[in-house]
Amino acid sequence: MLENSSAPVTSLYVHVPFCAQKCEYCAFYSEASSGELIGRYVAALVRELEIVAHDLKPQTVFFGGGTPSILNLRQWETILRAMEKFNLLGAEEFTIESNPATVSADKCKLLRDFGVNRISMGVQSLDEKLLDRLGRVHSREMVFKSFDILRASGFDNVNLDLMFAIPGQTMEIWRATLNEAMAMQSEHLSSYEVIYEDDTPLFDQLQAGEFSVDENLACEMYEELISSATKGGFQQYEIANFARNKSAIRNPQSAIPSLACKHNVNYWRGGSYYGLGPSATGYVRGVRTKNWSNTQLYCDQLEKGKRAIESSEELTPLRRAGEIAAFGLRMNAGWPFAEFQRATNFDLRNEWDSEMNQMAERGWALRDQEKFQLTHQGLRFADAAAEMFLR
Ligand code: SF4
Numbered sequence: 001m002l003e004n005s006s007a008p009v010t011s012l013y014v015h016v017p018f019c020a021q022k023c024e025y026c027a028f029y030s031e032a033s034s035g036e037l038i039g040r041y042v043a044a045l046v047r048e049l050e051i052v053a054h055d056l057k058p059q060t061v062f063f064g065g066g067t068p069s070i071l072n073l074r075q076w077e078t079i080l081r082a083m084e085k086f087n088l089l090g091a092e093e094f095t096i097e098s099n100p101a102t103v104s105a106d107k108c109k110l111l112r113d114f115g116v117n118r119i120s121m122g123v124q125s126l127d128e129k130l131l132d133r134l135g136r137v138h139s140r141e142m143v144f145k146s147f148d149i150l151r152a153s154g155f156d157n158v159n160l161d162l163m164f165a166i167p168g169q170t171m172e173i174w175r176a177t178l179n180e181a182m183a184m185q186s187e188h189l190s191s192y193e194v195i196y197e198d199d200t201p202l203f204d205q206l207q208a209g210e211f212s213v214d215e216n217l218a219c220e221m222y223e224e225l226i227s228s229a230t231k232g233g234f235q236q237y238e239i240a241n242f243a244r245n246k247s248a249i250r251n252p253q254s255a256i257p258s259l260a261c262k263h264n265v266n267y268w269r270g271g272s273y274y275g276l277g278p279s280a281t282g283y284v285r286g287v288r289t290k291n292w293s294n295t296q297l298y299c300d301q302l303e304k305g306k307r308a309i310e311s312s313e314e315l316t317p318l319r320r321a322g323e324i325a326a327f328g329l330r331m332n333a334g335w336p337f338a339e340f341q342r343a344t345n346f347d348l349r350n351e352w353d354s355e356m357n358q359m360a361e362r363g364w365a366l367r368d369q370e371k372f373q374l375t376h377q378g379l380r381f382a383d384a385a386a387e388m389f390l391r
Helices: 035-055 073-085 105-113 128-134 140-152 171-184 201-207 215-231 262-268 295-303 317-328 337-344 353-361 376-380 382-387
Strands: 009-016 056-065 093-098 118-124 158-164 188-193 235-238 241-243 274-276 281-284 287-291 309-314 365-367 371-374
Touching (some): 009 035, 056 262, 093 262, 118 128, 118 140, 158 215, 317 382
Parallel strands (some): 009 056, 056 093
Antiparallel strands (some): 235 241, 274 281, 281 287
8 A cells, every 4th residue: 555654564574594504595694593693683673673663563573584483482582572562562463484493382382472373384395305405404204293383382374385396306206295285284385496596505506517407397396386285275376375265254256365474465565564683674665775684783783773774775656666566466366456556656557558468468467457467377477577567
């Protein structure tokens, strides 16, 4: 929605930049943890929460990383008590990303007591060899054990993250992982193809010719994902995201299932959000900010009482509208024209008429009186489609 300039922001992202060890493919900002730095980070984060609290009334909160679940009980209690003090609890959806190796019953209880109601678990694979290949610290047994702990603690909204097109992953292994994941009956599933980012060990191995990329197999694996998730009772609502639809009044026409990640839907619909923690980006009333991707520097700044913002940029309304158009197209619902106009004050039919026609001619998109949306084929080219909307 086009933001009311005085209403508080309703979405909060917090980056926790620590992991037990660095995975082979990972380009996120995170580092192997050390006790002292984590302590400093927690104190700095509390300070940053305090600075923005007057302008926040979170309906969605998402702690991502890194590995948020690596924080110990005492550190979580410090953060959650601070959020309570600053009136930041009570979100409709409060998600914490967890690594299966760091889930425990007492931590789950604490999180539940403070209103955390959704866990996103980084499973990635259920094949032991591939978990090793990726440099993950957890085993497949830990996935099942942690999932049982989450359920026993009352978490009834759990996401499983899976990866496909991992070097060495055959279709047979992928099917087996999908079957086992479906049997877990989670509420949400996210699944991404491995990407080879500069400066990661996996990228270096690819460059060195240790393995090659099979694009056809990757496409077949994506099709298998969609078919298996659909048979498993999920509804796809974004290129890589699937959720169950458990609304009391179930609307089969709704393109966004009731258990979709509300926090991410807000991103894709162009809503404002605060981004706290090292490397986090935020977007508030037309201004995009990015925090320093350096935990020491982040702590130094907040210890002086300042936010640790490395850069901030005010986007022109048309440029921002182009970005919002591009994000929203990732969703199966595409963009209802009226909704886009409410969100941006621009009419897609005026600003991007020829681009939409070109995409429809290529078979990438459908356009009718009310909306514009990518087709199944178009979703595979969503990045190229998005480029066409950027100004
Ligand atoms: S656990 Fe996640 S954030 Fe941490 S290194 Fe692995 S992929 Fe990166």
